[in-house]
Amino acid sequence: MVHGTHNAIEDSRNKDIKIYINGEFFNRENAKISVLDSGYLVGDGIWEALRLHHGVLVFLKDHLDRLWQSAATIGMTFPFSREELIAEVWKTLNVNNMQDHVHVRIMITRGLKKTPSQDPRLTISGPNVVILPEYKKASTESKEKGITLFTSTIRRGSPDYLDPRLNCHSKLHEVQALIQAIEAGADEALMLDIHGFVSTCNATNFFIIKDGEVWTSTGQYCMNGITRAKVIQVCHENNIVCHQKNFSLFDVYGADEAFVTGTFGGLTPVTKIDGRQIGEKPFGDTTRILSGLYQSLIEREVQNNG
CATH class of the missing domain: 3.20.10.10 (D-amino Acid Aminotransferase, subunit A, domain 2)
Known part of the structure; x- marks a missing residue:
């Protein structure tokens, strides 16, 4: 077993989680992003991680502040509000019937590229949004x-x-x-x-x-x-x-x-x-x-x- 700060107790429920990609839900094995995605091509994306404790997304404002600050730093404009993003997070949690000991990773890339390139002007879609929730309880x-x-x-x-x-x-x-x-x-x-x-x-x-x-x-x-x-x-x-x-x-x-x-x-x-x-x-x-x-x-x- 790999030892480190991200050691989690094994949870078989994670095999069947639904992962959110741009408004749709996919099983783990079918959750895929194009090879022309900005994040895959040049690491052009940002992320945030949340914890769900007893039905509450803990320190939510702090995490949203950091996410929006990250977007502003890299010149990315979101086509959604904070409230709309969190509604999608809750939709994802509810689809998975999750209430506690959940780690939620939000990943947002600049979008799909017309061709492999760093140039943001060659982006031909809006941001790609992935919400990946997992049952993760830290190993005592x-x-x-x-x-x-x-x-x-x-x-x-x-x-x-x-x-x-x-x-x-x-x-x-x-x-x-x-x-x-x-x-x-x-x-x-x-x-x-x-x-x-x-x-x-x-x-x-x-x-x-x-x-x-x-x-x-x-x-x-x-x-x-x-x-x-x-x-x-x-x-x-x-x-x-x-x-x-x-x-x-x-x-x-x-x-x-x-x-x-x-x-x-x-x-x-x-x-x-x-x-x-x-x-x-x-x-x-x-x-x-x-x-x-x-x-x-x-x-x-x-x-x-x-």
């Missing part, structure tokens, strides 16, 4: 075990050529970083920014704990994580000191605890980085407290929107 065993990281030589990009905050289909540099980590025997990759400071991981955001304080990167070169923002929020709400600052591997190797954050896994502890043990136990006390506070924030969201 994996969370308790924690993950290991390896620092990749692949750096997080500068905002002036591919802003790391953009949730786009162009993820090859992150895949390269992950391959380096896997070949080094780790679960996932830690990535530095262009100045050599710790930035983020290949698919999650990174935090350390030193002397009771929570540290994470400045945010200038890391993914625009919703869960990252919520962890910072719960720290402020509970008088836990949280710094967004530059720090290096020197600080990381001497950290008391480390963890990563993501929409699917929430908070996942990190046990080793570059072969060095972090902390005295797999799931540190402060990380566990923060994980509980984050879960309480989700429960509050469900109560307020249920």
Whole structure:
């Protein structure tokens, strides 16, 4: 079994899910996009991931804000409103009779091309919209075990050529970083920014704990994580000191605890980085407290929107 932050408990229902493509539903084996799609040809597309908890799409406004910001960044105009898109998401969830422990991936590409090309003027259709829901419950065993990281030589990009905050289909540099980590025997990759400071991981955001304080990167070169923002929020709400600052591997190797954050896994502890043990136990006390506070924030969201 592949070990990492996206480990999910096997669920046989996923074999029979219906996947939304441009207003129609398809079984998994028949859900297809043309080879002339912009996303396939040149990675010209954006995506968003949502979690369904007890019938509520958690932190929905934050995710929609990020999706619309991504569209504006790449010059894509949606032919639908936020309300219309979410109506299609709910249609997809209802077709699949889904209520809880569901991960929803929304993928929107610029559309079909007349011929293989980067040029957006050769797009001959509106955006292609895919909504892929799956029953995905994070593995408690994996969370308790924690993950290991390896620092990749692949750096997080500068905002002036591919802003790391953009949730786009162009993820090859992150895949390269992950391959380096896997070949080094780790679960996932830690990535530095262009100045050599710790930035983020290949698919999650990174935090350390030193002397009771929570540290994470400045945010200038890391993914625009919703869960990252919520962890910072719960720290402020509970008088836990949280710094967004530059720090290096020197600080990381001497950290008391480390963890990563993501929409699917929430908070996942990190046990080793570059072969060095972090902390005295797999799931540190402060990380566990923060994980509980984050879960309480989700429960509050469900109560307020249920």
